[in-house]
Amino acid sequence: MNAKVQRQVDAANGAKEPRENEVSTSASQAATKLKPKTKIYYTPLLQPIQEAAADRGELEPALEKGREELVRCELCPHNCLLKPGQTGFCRVRRNIDGRVRATRDGYTSSIALDPIEKKPLSFFHPGTQILSVGFFGCNMRCPFCQNFEISMHSDEDLSARGRYITKEELVELAVSLRARGNIGIAFTYNEPLVHFEWIKECFALAREAELETVLVTNGNFNEPCIREIAPLTTAWNIDLKCFTEDGYRSLGGDLETVKRAIVLAAESSHVEITTLVVPDLSDDPQDMAREAAWLAGINPGIPLHLTRFFPRYHSLEEAPTDPVIMRRLAKIAREHLQCVELGNL
Template identity: 40%
Template sequence: MKPAIYFDELEDDVLQCLLCPNKCIIKPGQTGICKARKNIKGMLYSLNYGELTSIAMDPIEKKPLYHYHPGSEILSVGSWGCNLHCDFCQNWEISKRRPGIINRVIPDQLIEIVKSRGSFGLAFTYNEPTVYFEFILDTARNAIRGGIEIVLVTNGYIEKEPLGLLVQSVNAMNIDLKGWNPELYKKLGGEKTYILKTIEKALEAGVHVELTTLIIPEENDSPEDMKEEVKWIASLSTDIPLHITRYYPAYKYDKPPSPPEKLKQLWEIAREQLNYVYLGNILTTKECNTYCPSCGALLIERSGYNTKIENLDEEGRCSKCGKEIPVIL
C-alpha cells in the first residue's frame, strides 16, 4: 500500500479522492468506485501499488500504437481496478476485482526487468493504469534516468492536476475515445468532456497520442456520431492516428461481434477527415496498413502483429514523394 497523493479530508476521517472525476467520498474502511483506493483510519491508500497481474513482451501494435516504434516489442504490465464500468470490458478479470494471483514489485525491480528483457520501454496497460497513478509516477522517474520510454493505454478519465503530472512522465499514450454520444459515457459511469480534455492536454504536452474507438453494435456505431468524432479529432490534428477496433462478446455483453462491413463504413467516414485511420481486432485488410496521404505509397504493411516498413526513410519521410510522416521510428 502507498499513501495516495490526491485527496481531501472532509470531516470525521471521511476523505474525498481527487484522482479521477468520480471524486469518491470514502468513509473509513471503505474503498472508492475503482476498488483500488481505501480509506484506512483517515488516510487514503493506493491498494494496487506495485501489484502486477500481467507481464509480457507485446508487439507495440497490440497497444495499439502504429506510429510509435513500429515493429518493436515493449514490456507490458497491468495491475487491477478501473474507474469506469464497461459491461463489454475485454479485461474484466482484472478490471472489476483484485485477482488471486499477484506479483509485487517496487519501481526499481520493474526497471531491472525492462532492461533484462531488452525492451526500449514499459507499457502500463491491460487494466486502467491511472488507478495506480503513484506507482506509474515513481516508476517513470526511474525509467527516465535509465532512458526507458513510458507508454500508457488509458481511458483518459482523470482529473486535471494529476493528469498534468502524468503527461510530464510519459512518452506515448493510446487513449480510448469510446464514442461521441455523451449518453454512452454516462452509461459507463463517466463524462466525455474529461476524456476530450485529457486528449488535448496530452497533445499540448508533446506526448505521442493515438486514439481507439471500440465499435459496439447499436451502442456507438452510428455514422453520424463517427462524423462528429472525427471532426473534433481533425480540429486538433488530421495526423492523429485513430484505431477503429472490432468488439467481441465479453463480460456482460453477448451481442455478436461488430460486423466487418460496419467497421469498413466507419473507416471510410473517418478517412474523409483524418490521414491515418486503422481497423483493429480484425483479419488483415488494407485498412490496417499505413499509406502516404500525399502520394498513396504503401509505407507500413501490417499482417496481424507482423509489421513491414516499406517506403519510409530513416527520417520518417515517404521515400516516394518525401512527405514527412508523423511516425517515431
C-alpha cells in the same frame, strides 16, 4: 538481473496474457444482452454513509456528522467520498489513515514483452517490443470489458492473484530486456491510472534509465492527474469509447473529461486513439464524423484505431460488429484524419 526479477520473467513467460484492444469470440458465460445506448448500464452508487441517510431524507446532516472522517479521492470524475477504510468505485483506492491511496501497489496481474503494435501504437517506434504491465481495477464499468477478470476484481483476492514487483525491479527488468528489442514500459490491460502515484514514480525512474513510458488508458481522469503524469509519459493510447455524453454516462465515465485528457496528452506526447465499435453505442455514422472532426481539430495526424466488437463479459448475446459497418465508419473518419486503422476484422 537478480533472482527476484528473474522469477518475474519466468512467470511472465508462462502466464496467459490479458487481452488488449483485442476481444475474445468465446461466449462461455451467461450474461444479459447489451442494450441500446439510451440504456444506463452503470448507475452511480452513493457511498454507504450517504445511502442510508438519503433513504431517510437526512443526507446533509449525515455528511456533516461524518465530515471530519471523510476523505475525497479527486483522481477521477467519480470524486469518491470515503470513510476510513472504505475503497472507492475503482476497487483500488482507499481511505487509509486519512489519505487516499491505492491498495496493493506493485501487485501485477500480468507482465509480458509485447510488440508495440499490440497496444495498439502503430506509429511509435514500429517493429519494437515493450514490457507490458497490468495491475487490477478500473474506474469505469463497460459491460463489454475485455479484461474484466482483472479490471473488475474484488480487492480481497489481490494478494492471491498478484505477483509483486518493486518499481526499481521493474525498471531493471525493462533495461535487461533491451537486447530482445524492448524500448520501455507500458502500463496496460486494466486501467493503470487508478495506481497513479506508483506509476508516476516508476515512470520517473524509467525516464532516468532512458526508457520509453507508455500508458494505455481510458482517459477518464481529472485534469490535475493528467497534467502531472503527462511530462513523464512518452506515448499514450487513449480509449475514446463513444462520442456522446449519454453513452459515456452509461459506462460510468464522462466524455468531456476524456476529451480534455486527450488534448493535454497531445500537447506533450505521442497519442493514438482507440474506439471499440460497439453496436448501439459507438457505431453511429454521425457520431463518428463528429469524433473524427474533433480529433482532427487537435491534430489531423492523430492515428485512430477502430476495433471490431466481439461479445464479452455482460454483452455475450450481442452480435459482433458487422465488418461492413466498420469499413463505412473508417471511410467517414478518413475524411478528417490522415490515419485510420481497422482492427479485429
